[in-house]
Amino acid sequence: MSINPQVIAVQWQLRWPIYQRLTELEVPCECLPYQPLTVEVRSPLAALQVWSVVRQFSASRGTLVDWLEQCWQWNLPNFTEYPDSAER
Structure with a gap:
């Protein structure tokens, strides 16, 4: 753990x-008994992972359902169409 870990404010029962x-x-x-959860964020990816995990455990079911439905509505044709194997 680094000298400056970040304390994550989450509900006590969600720490573990x-x-x-x-x-x-x-x-x-680090999650020591009777202490807040501390996290070392070394990169933007780690920051995104912390945000995502905290959201997954702390957001309401309705919020998560709404977010998932919005993801499904995104129009990403490049990711839904498979290239023809002959073009490779």
Whole structure:
């Protein structure tokens, strides 16, 4: 852990599952008994992972459903069409 880890303000009961998921993602963090969750953010990717994990555990189901529906509505034709194998 670095000299300046960031304290993440989350509900007390959410600290452990958030800590476990961030550990799986290899984001350096610490969750000591009776202490707040601390996270070391070393890159923009780590910051995005922290935001995403905290949101996943703390947002309401309705908020997550709305967000997922918005993702499905994005028009990304380049990602939905597979190139013809003959063009390679």
